[in-house]
Amino acid sequence: MAIRLLILVQLVLPLVAAAPRSLEAAALHPIVLVPGYATNELDARLTELYRPSSPRCGERKGKGWFRLYLNYSALQDPANVPCFAEQMSSVYDAASDDYYNVPGVETRVPSFGSTQAFRFPDPDRKNFSYMNAFVERLEKMGYRDGETMFGAPYDFRYVVAPAGRPSKAGDAFLRALKGLVERASRLNGGRPVTIVTHSNGGPLTHQLLVRQPLAWRRRFVRRFLPIAAPWGGIVVGMLLLVSGNNYGLPFVDARALLAAGRSQSTSIWWLPSPSPAVFGTTQPLVVTRSRNYSAGDVAEYLVDIGLGEAVGPYESRVLPLFGAELPPPGVPVTNIVGVGVGTTERIVYPGDGFHGTPDTVAGDGDGVVNLASALAVETQWKKDYRLVKVSNVTHNGLVADDRALDIVIREIQRAN
Ligand SMILES: *[C@@H]1O[C@H](CO)[C@@H](O)[C@H](O)[C@H]1NC(C)=O
Ligand SMILES: *[C@@H]1O[C@H](CO)[C@@H](O)[C@H](O)[C@H]1NC(C)=O
Ligand SMILES: *[C@@H]1O[C@H](CO)[C@@H](O)[C@H](O)[C@H]1NC(C)=O
Ligand SMILES: *[C@@H]1O[C@H](CO)[C@@H](O)[C@H](O)[C@H]1NC(C)=O
Numbered sequence: 010m011a012i013r014l015l016i017l018v019q020l021v022l023p024l025v026a027a028a029p030r031s032l033e034a035a036a037l038h039p040i041v042l043v044p045g046y047a048t049n050e051l052d053a054r055l056t057e058l059y060r061p062s063s064p065r066c067g068e069r070k071g072k073g074w075f076r077l078y079l080n081y082s083a084l085q086d087p088a089n090v091p092c093f094a095e096q097m098s099s100v101y102d103a104a105s106d107d108y109y110n111v112p113g114v115e116t117r118v119p120s121f122g123s124t125q126a127f128r129f130p131d132p133d134r135k136n137f138s139y140m141n142a143f144v145e146r147l148e149k150m151g152y153r154d155g156e157t158m159f160g161a162p163y164d165f166r167y168v169v170a171p172a173g174r175p176s177k178a179g180d181a182f183l184r185a186l187k188g189l190v191e192r193a194s195r196l197n198g199g200r201p202v203t204i205v206t207h208s209n210g211g212p213l214t215h216q217l218l219v220r221q222p223l224a225w226r227r228r229f230v231r232r233f234l235p236i237a238a239p240w241g242g243i244v245v246g247m248l249l250l251v252s253g254n255n256y257g258l259p260f261v262d263a264r265a266l267l268a269a270g271r272s273q274s275t276s277i278w279w280l281p282s283p284s285p286a287v288f289g290t291t292q293p294l295v296v297t298r299s300r301n302y303s304a305g306d307v308a309e310y311l312v313d314i315g316l317g318e319a320v321g322p323y324e325s326r327v328l329p330l331f332g333a334e335l336p337p338p339g340v341p342v343t344n345i346v347g348v349g350v351g352t353t354e355r356i357v358y359p360g361d362g363f364h365g366t367p368d369t370v371a372g373d374g375d376g377v378v379n380l381a382s383a384l385a386v387e388t389q390w391k392k393d394y395r396l397v398k399v400s401n402v403t404h405n406g407l408v409a410d411d412r413a414l415d416i417v418i419r420e421i422q423r424a425n
Contacts, residue, residue, distance in 0.1 A: 246281060
């Protein structure tokens, strides 16, 4: 009797423990979210090696970890912006062919594995968010953080290099993302994972997929749903290297962040691709009185804007990945693309150089990603490929706007 009871308990308990919360949850494939650029938190610590440009910038030296990105209220004080800029900068070392933090600045990405990492880039500022509404909608579907839903934040200043080239930060992220996909599957009875990305998270995840054996992809990935992914750069990427990128914070002077932006490997990842499937080499993207630059002239453009040191990394680390059509990821794909929003397609400077405020000519896209870039994979990714166009919603709105989220959630349900 005792033995029979024991057997019964052993048989029943695991079943009870594994019982899903609801029928709906039972149908869910685990989901891994990979956010876009500058969406998640980034901590920093200043060591003795740090040489601050001013005493103010050195105030945190030796005092442990603090939140470098995002501290919204700190950046509202213009006096803090130069310190933020210098601590967010990175350095390309030609000898080792890799990018690093500036000496004395250590960084870490908190909450890897959890969507908490990017619900609010500044958790003290709950009314500033890129991903919270999306995560809430997934919770309504039955997804639970750490059980069926996982987040893959990253140090967005870094990208990955072509296979075989050094990329300490990029390789670490791909390893962590791979481990997270495997863990998500393992925690859910071996079910393959739906990977949903926004913006820059798309090309990063694509790099993970194409570097895994096909058997791994088939076993662990149910479907890849990139939202607003730039597959062949963005025209605005050329502008950001001249005007600076203020992380979408209107009160921050973008010029104060120009040097920091120029130093990051991510900034040259976004340069428009000369592939015939994207911008080609004849369409003028930047126009000055004395010459035109197409996507085929990016190296000369870098020299002419005073960023000649980026030509080497651009040619050895960016063009090999984006200069031709991207290989299919080998898993089913739903490419979710924004259309109908004016998106910078040509930048026209009034004079011979890059001074003054340029005029911009808009084409189709999501306001950031040109439609040509969003659709650049169309001809190569035919197998198990589904295209979903969302009209009149901005790049960030595609993961925040109610109507866009209805469409995104429907596509995730379909993938289940
Ligand atoms: C954000 O910055 C403000 C002003 O510099 C500072 O008082 C506050 O402690 C910072 N918040 C965090 C979480 O570091
Ligand atoms: C956002 O929240 C902050 C306080 O955290 C508040 O000062 C600010 O007015 C809010 N902004 C909006 C647009 O609600
Ligand atoms: C640049 O391109 C524009 C638009 O195609 C064209 O009108 C202009 O003549 C070109 N300028 C030069 C200097 O090639
Ligand atoms: C998008 O905007 C255009 C132009 O304003 C309009 O004609 C079209 O109906 C809109 N589409 C949707 C789905 O709202």
